[in-house]
Amino acid sequence: MIGWSGRRKTLTILLFIAPTLLGILIFSLFPFVLNVFISLTNRGKFHPNPDCTNALWNIVEPTCWLGNPPKGLAEPFGFQEPMLKNYADLLGKLFGGAALQALLYLAIAFLPLLVAWYLNRRFGRRLTRPVSSGVVWLGGLAVALVLGWLVGVPEAYNTLLESGDFIMVNVRTILYVVVCMPLFFALGLVLALFLNNSHLRGRTFFRVVLIVPWAASTVAIMMSLVWQFFFRQQGTINQILEIVNIKGPAYLNNGTWAFVIVVLVNLWYTYPFFMISLLGGLQSIPLELYEAAEVDGAGWWKQLTNITLPLLRPVALPIIVLSSLTTYKVDAVVWGLTQGGPIVGAGKPGGTEFVMVHAYKQIFQTQAFGRMGAFAVILFVFLFAATLYSLRVTQITKGAYE
Amino acid sequence: MNRPPTLGAKILMYAVLVLMTLFALYPLWFAILASGRPGDRLYTFNLAGMFIPTEWTWENYRTLLSDTVFLTWVKNSLFVATLTAVASVCLGTSGGFAFSRFRFRGREAGLILFLAIQAFPGILALVPVAQILSAIGLYRNHFGLIMAYMAGQLVFATWMLKGYFDTIPIDLEEAGMIDGAGPIQSFVHIALPLARPMLATTTLFGFMAGWGEFFLANILIPAPDAKKTVMVGMYQMANEVNIPWGQFAAGAVMVIIPILLVFLYVQQYLEAGLTVGGVKG
Numbered sequence: 001m002i003g004w005s006g007r008r009k010t011l012t013i014l015l016f017i018a019p020t021l022l023g024i025l026i027f028s029l030f031p032f033v034l035n036v037f038i039s040l041t042n043r044g045k046f047h048p049n050p051d052c053t054n055a056l057w058n059i060v061e062p063t064c065w066l067g068n069p070p071k072g073l074a075e076p077f078g079f080q081e082p083m084l085k086n087y088a089d090l091l092g093k094l095f096g097g098a099a100l101q102a103l104l105y106l107a108i109a110f111l112p113l114l115v116a117w118y119l120n121r122r123f124g125r126r127l128t129r130p131v132s133s134g135v136v137w138l139g140g141l142a143v144a145l146v147l148g149w150l151v152g153v154p155e156a157y158n159t160l161l162e163s164g165d166f167i168m169v170n171v172r173t174i175l176y177v178v179v180c181m182p183l184f185f186a187l188g189l190v191l192a193l194f195l196n197n198s199h200l201r202g203r204t205f206f207r208v209v210l211i212v213p214w215a216a217s218t219v220a221i222m223m224s225l226v227w228q229f230f231f232r233q234q235g236t237i238n239q240i241l242e243i244v245n246i247k248g249p250a251y252l253n254n255g256t257w258a259f260v261i262v263v264l265v266n267l268w269y270t271y272p273f274f275m276i277s278l279l280g281g282l283q284s285i286p287l288e289l290y291e292a293a294e295v296d297g298a299g300w301w302k303q304l305t306n307i308t309l310p311l312l313r314p315v316a317l318p319i320i321v322l323s324s325l326t327t328y329k330v331d332a333v334v335w336g337l338t339q340g341g342p343i344v345g346a347g348k349p350g351g352t353e354f355v356m357v358h359a360y361k362q363i364f365q366t367q368a369f370g371r372m373g374a375f376a377v378i379l380f381v382f383l384f385a386a387t388l389y390s391l392r393v394t395q396i397t398k399g400a401y402e
Numbered sequence: 403m404n405r406p407p408t409l410g411a412k413i414l415m416y417a418v419l420v421l422m423t424l425f426a427l428y429p430l431w432f433a434i435l436a437s438g439r440p441g442d443r444l445y446t447f448n449l450a451g452m453f454i455p456t457e458w459t460w461e462n463y464r465t466l467l468s469d470t471v472f473l474t475w476v477k478n479s480l481f482v483a484t485l486t487a488v489a490s491v492c493l494g495t496s497g498g499f500a501f502s503r504f505r506f507r508g509r510e511a512g513l514i515l516f517l518a519i520q521a522f523p524g525i526l527a528l529v530p531v532a533q534i535l536s537a538i539g540l541y542r543n544h545f546g547l548i549m550a551y552m553a554g555q556l557v558f559a560t561w562m563l564k565g566y567f568d569t570i571p572i573d574l575e576e577a578g579m580i581d582g583a584g585p586i587q588s589f590v591h592i593a594l595p596l597a598r599p600m601l602a603t604t605t606l607f608g609f610m611a612g613w614g615e616f617f618l619a620n621i622l623i624p625a626p627d628a629k630k631t632v633m634v635g636m637y638q639m640a641n642e643v644n645i646p647w648g649q650f651a652a653g654a655v656m657v658i659i660p661i662l663l664v665f666l667y668v669q670q671y672l673e674a675g676l677t678v679g680g681v682k683g
Contacts, residue, residue, distance in 0.1 A: 017496070384518050
């Protein structure tokens with residue numbers, strides 16, 4: 001029993017955890033602490049070097065440790081005045097009047113969808129309903145569109161885009177996620193439904209072949225480079241169009257086309273994940289339910305909306321949340337295709353410059369390290385909150401809360 | 403949902419599935435075709451050549467494997483990815499065991515900390531990581547890149563292995579306890595042998611992550627050519643002025659196909675990896 005309990009237990013645990021903990025401290029935590037420090041300074045192209053005579057920097061800054069700090073003509077960096085200036089620069093106009101008003105308008109236009117969701121939830125268990133949930137959703141969507149037109153959602157969106165690069169790339173990335181998710185889900189669901197039909201021959205073959213894009217996503221940068229050839233001026237698409245005498249554009253130089261293409265290519269990478277996860281969910285639905293429904297005379301559509309979709313919810317919700325997060329953090333897919341372009345003007349984020357791509361470009365273009373540190377801290381807070389939420393949905397920390 | 407579909411429905415289903423298969427495979431097929439095309443052309447004006455091999459040569463493969471630094475890039479990538487994977491599993495296994503088997507103060511905080519680190523994408527840590535590496539002289543060095551990869555991979559490996567140890571029934575270790583085995587014996591003699599498949603899988607995941615990573619490698623090893631990883635090298639090849647397209651396609655095929663096979667092999671374990679976000683979904 002030695003070591004499982006009592007005095008020796010603490011020692012044993014420490015022994016086990018030490019390698020992992022040490023690694024995490026060195027490789028993860030220290031860079032993060034340093035990042036927070038950098039985010040408070042004006043470090044960057046013009047102030048690259050630390051002032052090692054300062055006691056604080058001597059401790060925190062690794063370039064001071066070895067005794068021969070880099071020297072340059074430039075003044076060493078110091079804290080910003082006021083200290084949170086980098087954060088204020090990034091978020092600045094979001095708390096100005098115009099941007100808040102625009103956000104409010106967007107929220108108003110979004111409200112009917114929330115109401116539709118609530119109504120469906122409230123009356124979801126009723127056996128007899130005057131209207132089906134799909135109709136409620138469509139109604140909510142219609143009202144949302146009308147409201148959006150009334151309050152001027154496009155103008156509000158443009159106001160948001162113009163209130164700073166940080167907000168611009170974030171709003172655009174969120175739009176991207178919102179456009180992507182229904183497509184991912186719909187395609188994944190359709191394929192999963194087909195593959196779940198045991199009367200279909202060759203299911204195993206299709207199941208393996210259709211996963212290939214997911215495998216390719218481990219080398220996303222290479223596959224995206226291959227993808228972008230299709231959309232060049234003399235690419236495959238335009239070659240086919242030429243047969244019917246249409247001269248296609250260079251798709252990736254057009255902002256809207258580039259956005260659509262990035263959605264399409266990401267759909268290619270991501271639908272297998274939805275397909276496989278939803279297939280797993282479908283297979284866990286007991287067949288008796290369908291047999292009972294069949295006896296009651298329910299058709300294919302009725303079975304889909306009243307049995308399949310509700311029972312798929314526990315599987316669908318976590319994967320949508322998880323995939324939203326990975327889509328928000330999309331990087332290599334976009335970089336291989338457009339590098340964040342097309343360019344819309346000097347110093348402005350390009351048409352497909354999503355959050356991670358923007359961060360990456362800023363790091364070596366402007367080299368404003370202090371500001372990028374603040375960028376990272378803000379995104380970290382957001383992503384961490386989102387991850388905690390996704391955990392509540394997936395409940396994978398069950399072990400942590402026993 | 404599971405009755406035999408009508409003939410019309412069946413035709414529709416097969417039509418969709420076949421179309422999706424073409425959609426799924428065409429980009430890879432395109433790369434394979436281009437890799438066998440003579441000359442430095444990516445496209446062929448012969449439209450049929452875009453879909454079926456009308457001409458085929460191994461010339462691109464031969465040039466790539468003999469003339470350029472391609473093999474060096476592959477070697478660098480193999481080195482970095484393998485070492486990252488092995489090191490993260492070595493450091494993470496004992497921690498995963500402890501988090502699975504023991505209840506101690508700070509355990510919940512530790513698990514939350516893991517998630518916080520997972521939530522933080524590598525690109526955002528580039529600034530401090532580059533500062534640290536240049537300070538200790540590991541900038542433009544493979545070991546520096548491995549250190550940067552470890553930040554994400556270590557947590558991922560720990561979490562994967564913790565999850566697997568959770569699924570191993572504790573009965574065996576209890577039997578060991580009665581025979582007087584301490585935690586270390588039971589870890590080494592009981593849990594580790596049982597976890598062997600998961601150790602292999604986690605190593606493969608770590609390898610795939612290191613093999614396909616581009617952004618950190620591009621910043622942390624910008625030069626010289628002979629030190630680059632294969633992703634950075636190929637990316638640079640695709641952005642040269644006179645692009646050797648045939649060779650690029652040949653390289654792409656050689657880089658993608660092996661990892662594809664590995665992926666299809668470990669795909670059954672993906673669900674576990676996805677919940678931590680360590681695998682792209």
